[in-house]
Amino acid sequence: MKIQIVKNAGFCYGVKRAHNMSQKAIEKSNGINVYSLGDLINNKQVIGKLEEKGLKVITNIDNLNESSSLIIRAHGIAKEIQEKIKNKNINFFDATCPYVKIPQKAVEKYNKLGYFIIIVGDKGHPEIIGIQSYAEKNNFVVCKNKDELPIQKIVNAKKIAVVSQTTLSLSILKKIVLELLPLTQELVVINSICDATDIRQKETEELAKKVDLMIIIGGRHSANTTRLYEISLNFTKSYHIETIKDIKNEWFNKDMFVGISAGASTPKNIIDEVYNYIKNLAKLK
Amino acid sequence: MKIQIVKNAGFCYGVKRAHNMSQKAIEKSNGINVYSLGDLINNKQVIGKLEEKGLKVITNIDNLNESSSLIIRAHGIAKEIQEKIKNKNINFFDATCPYVKIPQKAVEKYNKLGYFIIIVGDKGHPEIIGIQSYAEKNNFVVCKNKDELPIQKIVNAKKIAVVSQTTLSLSILKKIVLELLPLTQELVVINSICDATDIRQKETEELAKKVDLMIIIGGRHSANTTRLYEISLNFTKSYHIETIKDIKNEWFNKDMFVGISAGASTPKNIIDEVYNYIKNLAKLK
Numbered sequence: 001m002k003i004q005i006v007k008n009a010g011f012c013y014g015v016k017r018a019h020n021m022s023q024k025a026i027e028k029s030n031g032i033n034v035y036s037l038g039d040l041i042n043n044k045q046v047i048g049k050l051e052e053k054g055l056k057v058i059t060n061i062d063n064l065n066e067s068s069s070l071i072i073r074a075h076g077i078a079k080e081i082q083e084k085i086k087n088k089n090i091n092f093f094d095a096t097c098p099y100v101k102i103p104q105k106a107v108e109k110y111n112k113l114g115y116f117i118i119i120v121g122d123k124g125h126p127e128i129i130g131i132q133s134y135a136e137k138n139n140f141v142v143c144k145n146k147d148e149l150p151i152q153k154i155v156n157a158k159k160i161a162v163v164s165q166t167t168l169s170l171s172i173l174k175k176i177v178l179e180l181l182p183l184t185q186e187l188v189v190i191n192s193i194c195d196a197t198d199i200r201q202k203e204t205e206e207l208a209k210k211v212d213l214m215i216i217i218g219g220r221h222s223a224n225t226t227r228l229y230e231i232s233l234n235f236t237k238s239y240h241i242e243t244i245k246d247i248k249n250e251w252f253n254k255d256m257f258v259g260i261s262a263g264a265s266t267p268k269n270i271i272d273e274v275y276n277y278i279k280n281l282a283k284l285k
Numbered sequence: 286m287k288i289q290i291v292k293n294a295g296f297c298y299g300v301k302r303a304h305n306m307s308q309k310a311i312e313k314s315n316g317i318n319v320y321s322l323g324d325l326i327n328n329k330q331v332i333g334k335l336e337e338k339g340l341k342v343i344t345n346i347d348n349l350n351e352s353s354s355l356i357i358r359a360h361g362i363a364k365e366i367q368e369k370i371k372n373k374n375i376n377f378f379d380a381t382c383p384y385v386k387i388p389q390k391a392v393e394k395y396n397k398l399g400y401f402i403i404i405v406g407d408k409g410h411p412e413i414i415g416i417q418s419y420a421e422k423n424n425f426v427v428c429k430n431k432d433e434l435p436i437q438k439i440v441n442a443k444k445i446a447v448v449s450q451t452t453l454s455l456s457i458l459k460k461i462v463l464e465l466l467p468l469t470q471e472l473v474v475i476n477s478i479c480d481a482t483d484i485r486q487k488e489t490e491e492l493a494k495k496v497d498l499m500i501i502i503g504g505r506h507s508a509n510t511t512r513l514y515e516i517s518l519n520f521t522k523s524y525h526i527e528t529i530k531d532i533k534n535e536w537f538n539k540d541m542f543v544g545i546s547a548g549a550s551t552p553k554n555i556i557d558e559v560y561n562y563i564k565n566l567a568k569l570k
Contacts, residue, residue, distance in 0.1 A: 102470070170467055177466060178459055181476060182483075185387070189472045198467075 001252065001282035003275060004211070005260045006203045010271050012196040012264035014097025014166075015041050018074035019050075019267075021095045025069055026054045035070045037061060037077060038126055040095065042222035043265040045243060064090050076100045076130035079108075100127055103163035103192040107134040110188060116157035118143065120176055121165030122223055128165060146175045151183070159186040166194040167224035167264070169201060169231075196264065197224055204228050204261040208235035211259035213251060216240045217274055218263030225263030232261065243270060244277045252281055286537065286567035288560060289496070290545045291488045295556050297481040297549035299382025299451075300326050303359035304335075304552075306380045310356055311339045319354045322346060322366070323411055325380065326359050327507035328550040330528060349375050361385045361415035364393075385412055388448035388477040392419040395473060401442035403428065405461055406450030407508055413450060431460045436468070444471040451479040452509035452549070454486060454516075481549065482509055489513045489546040493520035496544035498536060501525045502559055503548025510548030517546065528555060529562045537566055 011019070018040055025034045033056045039047055040055070047057065055071075061081065064070060066089045072082070076096040085092050096104075107117050117140035121128045132140055141150050154160060160180060164173050170193055180187055208214050214232040218225025219242060232238040236259075241247060252258065258278055262271050296304070303325055310319045318341045324332055325340070332342065340356075346366065349355060351374045357367070361381040370377050381389075392402050402425035406413045417425055426435050439445065445465060449458050455478055465472055493499050499517040503510025504527060517523040521544075526532060537543065543563055547556050 106471075174463055174466060177462060181459060181462060181474065182455055185476055186391075187474045187476065189466065189474070191466060191470055191472065 001254055001278070002257045003260065003278055003282070004207060004257075005271065005275060006200065006207050006262070008196065008200045008203055009217075009260065009262040010264070010266045010268055012194065012200075014074045014099060014194075015264050017097070018071070018095035019046065021093050022050055022055060022071050023053075025071055025093050026050065029054060029069055032069070035064060035068060036073060037070060037081070038073050038075075040071060040073050041265040042219040042225075042263070043267065044219060045270060046265065046267050061085060061088070061090065064088065066090065069093070071095050073126065074100070075126040076104060077126075078130055078133035080133060096130075097166065099166045099192065099194045100130065103131045103166070103190055104134050106161065106163050106190040106192070107131055107140070110161035111135040111139055113159075115159040115161040115188065116140070116153065118149070118154075118160060118162045118176070118180070119164070120144070120162065120168055120173060125165065125223055131163065131165075143176075145172050146179045149176065149179055154180065154183050157184060159188075160184045161188040161190065163190045164192050165223070166192055167197045167227060168193050169227065170198060200224075200261070200264070201228065201231055205231050205235065207259040207261065208232040208238070211236055211257045213256055214238040214259045214261065215247075215274060215278070216261050216263070217271060218242070218266045222263045222265055225266070228261050228263060241274070244273050247274070247277060249281060252278065254282060286539055286563070287542045288545065288563055288567070289492060289542070290556065290560060291485065291492050291547070293481065293485045293488055294502075294545065294547040295549070295551045295553055297479065297485075299359045299384055299479075300549050302382070303356070303380035304331065306378050307335055307340060307356050308338075310354055310378050311335065314339060314354055317354070319356060320349060321356045321358060322362060323358050323360075325356060326550040327504040327510075327548070328552065329504060330555060331550065331552050346370060346373070346375065349373065351375065354378070356380050358411065359385070360411040361389060362411075363415055363418035365418060381415075382451065384451045384477065384479045385415065388416045388451075388475055389419050391446065391448050391475040391477070392416055392425070395446035396420040396424055398444075400444040400446040400473065401425070401438065403434070403445060403447045403461070403465070404449070405429070405447065405453055405458060410450065410508055416448065416450075428461075430457050431464045434461065434464055439465065439468050442469060444473075445469045446473040446475065448475040449477050450508070451477055452482045452512060453478050454512065455483060485546070485549070486513065486516055490516050490520065492544040492546065493517040493523070496521055496542045498541055499523040499544045499546065500532070500559060500563070501546050501548070502556060503527070503551045507548045507550055510551070513546050513548060526559070529558050532559070532562060534566060537563065539567060
């Protein structure tokens with residue numbers, strides 16, 4: 001059996017940064033809980049380890065006060081919650097990925113300038129909830145692809161600004177832009193697709209084209225991992241797993257070429273575990 | 286023989302406006318010359334008729350003074366000449382097409398805001414010369430299609446603004462936008478393609494698909510007429526003529542379905558003359 005891991009599999013810059021920030025905050029807290037509003041990153045195993053050290057994941061900030069330490073998750077949070085945190089004088093560490101700040105700031109700017117805002121991404125995803133909070137209530141729409149574009153609203157808007165989830169595939173953004181171009185007088189496109197996502201997707205596609213089987217590692221709720229899995233499925237048999245516990249031995253046989261890729265929230269140790277597990281399996285088969 | 290004229294052939298809004306403005310200016314001038322800096326519109330025959338009434342086409346404004354009347358052509362002129370005209374206190378009528386003002390203003394705005402400017406159109410065309418004059422010398426490029434994009438300059442520009450000649454085809458603009466999207470963080474597209482151009486092009490394509498022969502009427506130097514001719518050529522035998530003098534009788538035979546289209550600077554009387562000429566020819570054949 002031959003096994004190959006995608007070069008840029010796993011932790012991206014923003015996730016690494018959030019992980020480091022939370023570790024430092026926990027170290028400094030001297031045993032007092034450090035809070036994270038929602039999951040810090042989209043990986044149960046990583047969160048589990050941080051929780052053992054003193055991280056506490058909460059769903060609202062009502063019970064926090066000036067003596068509490070709060071980490072803002074990599075995906076970012078809504079503007080109104082960020083303001084509440086500031087007003088309550090809570091001690092906070094902003095681990096919002098700098099790449100997520102780009103569409104947040106752009107939405108704030110272009111909403112003020114009177115542009116209608118189109119946010120391309122997954123409705124209800126934490127990153128999108130954060131981004132859309134920077135637009136006025138009736139001045140934006142979230143859509144997943146060009147078929148969800150609200151043509152009537154667009155035709156009435158002379159100026160449109162488009163931002164995207166950082167993990168979006170470029171091809172979806174391209175299709176939306178082509179659809180909008182004839183309908184509006186001025187179109188601003190903020191290309192907030194993260195390079196790391198794009199590179200990881202391309203590498204995953206390349207490897208999927210060569211191998212007999214792809215193993216995609218990442219959280220079940222991780223949008224970017226799911227996208228890797230979808231891309232991979234176009235080219236070869238593929239499985240989306242969280243850890244080695246999800247692996248079924250019968251997927252493999254000794255003449256196989258197996259590829260491994262992993263989402264941006266998957267730590268190196270989990271990738272290594274999967275690699276070693278399959279390698280050992282190869283010896284047995 | 287069957288003959289059909291494209292519904293929106295001939296004079297567009299901007300040309301009609303410039304033509305009306307010049308006629309009024311000539312009427313008011315009481316026999317004193319009214320000047321036009323370059324051809325008012327791209328049609329020799331129309332210019333000829335206006336010259337008979339008192340219009341004088343000039344190539345520079347050096348000899349004009351406060352008592353002179355000047356019409357600014359439909360294509361617009363360069364910013365520095367417009368300023369010279371104002372400084373010399375020349376009495377001027379601005380017949381610049383309102384649709385041409387859109388890319389002019391956009392280039393001025395986004396150049397000031399630090400965006401690199403891409404002007405899509407024909408290098409050296411009067412409209413483009415006017416538009417590019419609103420950008421700083423080294424902060425813009427004019428290109429005809431995506432193959433002419435200066436990739437090196439683009440990669441170094443984080444923010445890019447794209448404007449187009451009003452007569453551009455949307456498909457060229459779409460290709461350029463797709464090429465730029467992955468290369469920049471913020472892309473502003475001013476869709477300054479005039480509806481009339483687009484509608485005329487579509488109608489010409491539709492008719493060209495149905496007929497045996499297309500006659501495209503318009504000035505030899507008219508970019509939009511040339512484009513109609515190119516579109517038409519993709520589907521059927523086509524000829525670009527200025528007037529009935531360019532028609533060769535052997536092009537036609539009695540069983541033919543003939544289509545007629547005309548550029549934005551072609552007046553109704555020339556289109557009617559061509560229609561009647563071919564109709565009479567049909568009776569003879």
